[in-house]
Structure formats: C-alpha cells, structure tokens
Amino acid sequence: MFRSNDQWALNRQSESFRATKAQLALLLVATGCATLADRFNSHVLTALSALLYGLTVVTGVVIQRRRARAHWQAHRDAAEIVKSLAWQYMVHGGPFPTGVPDPEGLFHQQLEEHLRPLRRIGWREPSEGRQTGDPRYPEITRAMRTVRVQPFATRRDIYLRDRVLDQLGWYSGRAVQAHRAAATWSMLTVLLTLLALSAALARSTGIAANWDLSGLLAAAAATGVAWMETRRHHPLSYAHELVREALETQRIVLATSAPEGQWSQTVADTEQLMSPQHTDWLARFGG
Structure with missing residues (x-):
C-alpha cells in the first residue's frame, strides 16, 4: 500500500513540475x-x-483541471500515513503498545481513520494498494507480524537502524540538495536582475537605444523566482x-534513555517529527 501510493505521488509530482x-x-x-x-x-x-x-493560458487551465499537485500531496500523505502506522505497529509504538488487545484490528481502525479525510478531498486508493494475505486485515504483511513478536531490544534495534537512521540520511541529503539548489537559483536570478538593470541603463543613456532587453531579462529573473517558489x-x-537535528536528538533518546514503559510514546514523538505536516509547518517559517 505504501509503495503504490509512493509511486503515484512521484508520478503526480513529476507531472506537476513538468x-x-x-x-x-x-x-x-x-x-x-x-x-x-x-x-x-x-x-x-x-x-x-x-x-x-x-x-500559456491553455496550459494554466489544463494544470488547474488536472490538479496534479493536489493528487501528489494526497498520495504522499497517504503513503506516509501507511508507513508511519506500520512502523508503530511493528515496534509497539504509538497506539500499539505491548499488551494492547487486538493490535491488528486497531491497526485497521487507525488506518481507516487517518485515510478518511483524504478520501473526502478526492483521494482514491490504488487498486494494487492492498496486500492479499489475511482477508480480514490485508494491510498487515507477514514481515510486520514477524517484527512485532520480537523482544523489545530487537524491535528497538530494528527501528533505530531501518527507520530512524534511514530517515536521518534522507533528511540530511535533501537539506544539502535544497540548499545547493536555492543558492544556484538565487545567484541566477540576481544576475538576471542586474543584467536587466544594466540593459535599462544602457537604453536610457543611448548606448543601446535600438534594443530593449530589460523586459526580457526581467521576465527571465521572474521565471527563476517563480520556479524557486514552486520547488520551495x-x-x-x-x-x-x-528535522534532521531534532531526529538526531531523538535517536540518542531512543538508543539510550527510552525504557520499555515509555517506548510507545517516544516512538510516537519520533514519527511526529517525520510527518509531512511537521515539515510543512517548519517550511512556513523558512520561506
């Protein structure tokens, strides 16, 4: 279910950017x-x-009707919901602590409750999204059940290695990539703006009276700014x-000072750090 929604999100994201x-x-x-x-x-x-x-006008109308960005965000949210709940179920985190009655039924209930708001705004589950195992709970895979029955120390190590460290690497890479792209596009737009200013001055002083390139260069600079805003x-x-800094702190807490009795809440806090909503909230202050 995660993979199918993740692939749909990537396809819609590419369509939106194109x-x-x-x-x-x-x-x-x-x-x-x-x-x-x-x-x-x-x-x-x-x-x-x-x-x-x-x-250009026609393209704008097509973009509005296709709603690629909205579909991309809905499928991305669905994919992250599925992945986060699956990890919490596997390692006894969040609403699935040790001893909770009927964890499989609770997982199904939690998943439906989280996906219901997405369905209201038009999200549709891909036909290949469900597994074909237990007909009562097709979302729960054999691997998820295998991890859940492991001892606490084993579950903790699996979560730290395959979830937290994996996400630390991802956020680190994306932060560097976004910083480099921001610096490149910022320099380009500043250069184009300066060239537009130079062209306007050259025309006003009669050096290049027959050419008015300031409008074209200003449009190019505005295009760069618009692209930066699109890619954020x-x-x-x-x-x-x-997120990377907070997740590194949380990794230390999980590895050294999170007893089994507080494990479920600590995992829930960690998953909250990695949620798309948390990233979007932080991004609003980084613009």
Whole structure:
C-alpha cells in the first residue's frame, strides 16, 4: 500500500513540475518573441508571441483541471500515513503498545481513520494498494507480524537502524540538495536582475537605444523566482535541516534513555517529527 501510493505521488509530482516548467518556459519564449518583434517590426513574431501567450493560458487551465499537485500531496500523505502506522505497529509504538488487545484490528481502525479525510478531498486508493494475505486485515504483511513478536531490544534495534537512521540520511541529503539548489537559483536570478538593470541603463543613456532587453531579462529573473517558489528550495532546506537535528536528538533518546514503559510514546514523538505536516509547518517559517 505504501509503495503504490509512493509511486503515484512521484508520478503526480513529476507531472506537476513538468506542467509548471512548460508554463514558465512558454511565458519566457513569448516575451522573447515580443521583444524581437518590437525590434524588427515583424508581424510574424508578433503573431507567434500572441500564440505562445494563448498556449500559456491553455496550459494554466489544463494544470488547474488536472490538479496534479493536489493528487501528489494526497498520495504522499497517504503513503506516509501507511508507513508511519506500520512502523508503530511493528515496534509497539504509538497506539500499539505491548499488551494492547487486538493490535491488528486497531491497526485497521487507525488506518481507516487517518485515510478518511483524504478520501473526502478526492483521494482514491490504488487498486494494487492492498496486500492479499489475511482477508480480514490485508494491510498487515507477514514481515510486520514477524517484527512485532520480537523482544523489545530487537524491535528497538530494528527501528533505530531501518527507520530512524534511514530517515536521518534522507533528511540530511535533501537539506544539502535544497540548499545547493536555492543558492544556484538565487545567484541566477540576481544576475538576471542586474543584467536587466544594466540593459535599462544602457537604453536610457543611448548606448543601446535600438534594443530593449530589460523586459526580457526581467521576465527571465521572474521565471527563476517563480520556479524557486514552486520547488520551495529555501523553506525546504530550512525545514529538512531542523528535522534532521531534532531526529538526531531523538535517536540518542531512543538508543539510550527510552525504557520499555515509555517506548510507545517516544516512538510516537519520533514519527511526529517525520510527518509531512511537521515539515510543512517548519517550511512556513523558512520561506
């Protein structure tokens, strides 16, 4: 169920980014054609510019109707819900502590309660999303049951190694990647803005009176800013770094000072740190 939703989320994310990239590229090329049409007094370039602006509008309408971003976020939330609940079930964390009656039935109930709000906004479960094991609880795999019956020390080691350390590596990599992308795009937009300023000054002083490139360069800079806002490089770099730091602290707590009696709550707190909602909340302050 996680894998199918994860794949749908990746597909929708790629579709959303491709559509936005196409829309921004059409706007930029249309502006370039308009600039050349003004310079050479070309009716053909003017018509081409108008056509490209029209295609930009059509692309925007298609983006709105496809709702790729909304579907991407819904499938991503579903995938993370499934993964988090599965880990909590396996290691006796959160609502599944040692001794809880009917943990399988509780897992099914918790999963349905978490997915119900997503269904209300249009999320549909992929047909390949459920397992084909126990017909009563098809979401619970054999591997999940195998981990759940292990002793506390074994479950703790599995959780630290395969969940916490894995996520630490992921957040570290994404923080570095987002920081580099933010720095690259910021430098590019600053450069384009300075070039637009230089072009405007050159035209106003008569050095390049026959060319008006300031509008095209300003449009290119605006395109870079819009792409950065779409990819959220700055806020995600900030959020991923904060999650990584908090998760490293939590890893030490889990490994050294979390007794079995407090284990379920400590795991729940750790899973909360890794939730998409927590990352989005942090990203709002990193913009």
